[in-house]
Amino acid sequence: MTRPSVAVLRVGAQPGSRELVMIAVERLRARFERVLVVGDAALAEQTGADASQGSDWIRDSEGARELLLADDAWIGPLDDPAAWRAPVDGVAALVDHPESWLLAAGAGVDRLRQGSGADRPPLHPWADLDVLAATAPLLPLEAFAAPALDLDAEGLVMPRVADALSRRGVPRDAVARALAHVALPRDLSTNLGLVEIVTDEAPVATHPPLSIVVIMHVHYVDMLDELLARADHLPGHRLVVTTSDASRGRQLEARLAELGRPGEVRVAASNRGRDISAFLLGCRDLLDDPTIDLVVKLHSKRSPQVGGATGRSFAALLLDNLLPGPGHAARLVALFAADPRLGIAFGPMVHAGYPTTGRAWFTNRPRTQEVADRLGIDTPLDETSPIAPYGSMFIARPAALRPLVAGGLTWEEFPTEGEYRDGSLAHVVERLFVPAALSAGYSFRTVLSSRWAAASHAMLEHKLDDAESSLERRFVRKSRRVPWKLGQVARSVRLRRR
Structure with missing residues (x-):
């Protein structure tokens, strides 16, 4: 089986993005005959990829033999799989920036597109990060910059999501560096699991x-x-x-x-x-x-x-x-x-x-x-x-x-x-x-x-239990879930309208 002819990597100038682009280029080289970087000639030269400064080449390249998914500018919102589409037949752009990240093509594509069935509920980019990280072609990296307590309120154990990314070739430290200028260090530490036993x-x-x-x-x-x-x-x-x-x-x-x-x-x-x-x-x-x-x-x-x-x-x-x-x-x-x-x-x-x-x-x-x-x-x-x-x-x-x-x-x-x-x-x-x-x-x-980790966890759990038992603390914790609950209601309304 011949390899697809071309992959297009469209890049911006966000701080920390270059390291992630380098990772993407290396992975794409294993699957494509040609890797084209659109938007940054200097970076293309660094990575050894071809360079283009515009979209004319994309319009002229309908012969590519594999469709790759992109960010919402190209295919529609990530939480609305039914609206996804390719801008041209056979070619789409791959995007690298803190809001989205190419993982891989595969089973995740079909699941996202079929997301409205009763046996396949729609996947949403934040609430289903643990599923997306394991299977989907695209993941919003900005989630790792979100307040850790908000993610915890949704039941997400973010270090597991980071582990899934690492297994797919995107190291947690690369994500930390990409988000360092927009995220709080404590949220990065908690969300990416930057605590080592x-x-x-x-x-x-x-x-x-x-x-x-x-x-x-x-x-x-x-x-x-x-x-x-x-x-x-x-x-x-x-x-x-x-x-x-x-x-x-x-x-x-x-x-x-x-x-x-x-x-x-x-x-x-x-x-x-x-x-x-x-x-x-x-x-x-x-x-x-x-x-x-x-x-x-x-x-x-x-x-x-x-x-x-x-x-x-x-x-x-x-x-x-x-x-x-x-x-x-x-x-x-x-x-x-x-x-x-x-x-x-x-x-x-x-x-x-x-x-x-x-x-x-x-x-x-x-x-x-x-x-x-x-x-x-x-x-x-x-x-x-x-x-x-x-x-x-x-x-x-x-x-x-x-x-x-x-x-x-x-x-x-x-x-x-x-x-x-x-x-x-x-x-x-x-x-x-x-x-x-x-x-x-x-x-x-x-x-x-390991000994200090065990002793510290036990005492912190004890202190947290004592703090959470007060009415005021419980109110604060519950109030953090309000935006997420409202989001759940809004998504439910959109699905019923379809």
Whole structure:
């Protein structure tokens, strides 16, 4: 059987679309003798496809032997299969933009066209995303940018939809990057399933190995050994220890020498901003070094302002989800090795003993938006608690931190010890690591060990149950379903009129 002669890929200029176009071209090449890109000659040259700037070629190409479906501009609204039509016999355009995405031709086409039968109810692009993702030729990617709670109210488990897309050659990270300029990071995280449970099984080798630098800020010298033990879970790496003053610097150098541990000690030019400024400003040369693949940021977190079990639990949350053991650490590095556009990975939001859930912006949001605008970070900021590496420990690609590193931040802008409070630059930057990575074209992961995931889920379920039991909370949850219910009524009326 000969392959169909041509596929047409019509593209726009939406941010993040180019990566998805590249995926589409590769898939179409396997099925067609020729792939034509309409609308972007530069992109066509990048992908090795033919280029056209208009629709004349399409009108002259009725000899193509397979009909491909397109967006509603070509074939009618996605939720009205009876109205679908081809603009010319045998040829239609394929569209790539955040509102729609070609999956594949196949059984899904017939099901959508026959959608009005009693045994085959009509499929709708949002309410039936789980079905569409598995079978249909077209899926509205903008759904992944929708409020996660609205989708949950419809019973959609969006990570399952993302899994179906991944199996069909559209990685979830590519979708995250395509929608980064229009979607809230927390909705992307929830809808795409960007939370990773990392096991601590046998280490997974990466080929070639990644160049890793561990940058740990040690204010409490007696915590150096614990941080070194965590760093030792990583594959081969370079060690840089920053600290707040010369006296501590000498103590750290002496301890490293006593342990026979190679490592560079750097005394920060100022303690304004603590570990954040020591990292972004004091280690800027490392973050600018193109030979470094990953930086691992750790620090001696003790949280004396809260003290006791609360402070200890916060430090354990960070370290036990980032570097609990060698297998976990190797698998975490392997995530970066497998996806060169994964930008940053970090532990989950703290909620034990801290009032973060639902209010983790505190008073930081206005200043965060101001700094984001100044640094050219155009990812929308979360409306409630932002997705962030709370506690400022993470693994990242230096390139994903470029907006923060190259933004011209100075020591003087960071707070002194007495000014270290919400709204200060250190707290703001902590909440900008993920938007910075997305703005730079990288995706992110929240990572948990299996033990922490189980314990955290049980407690969050307990807290949610308590919150939902109040009348006010139940009213808010029910009200979210009103737009969807009205949509159901409207669709039912349209079907009866037919």
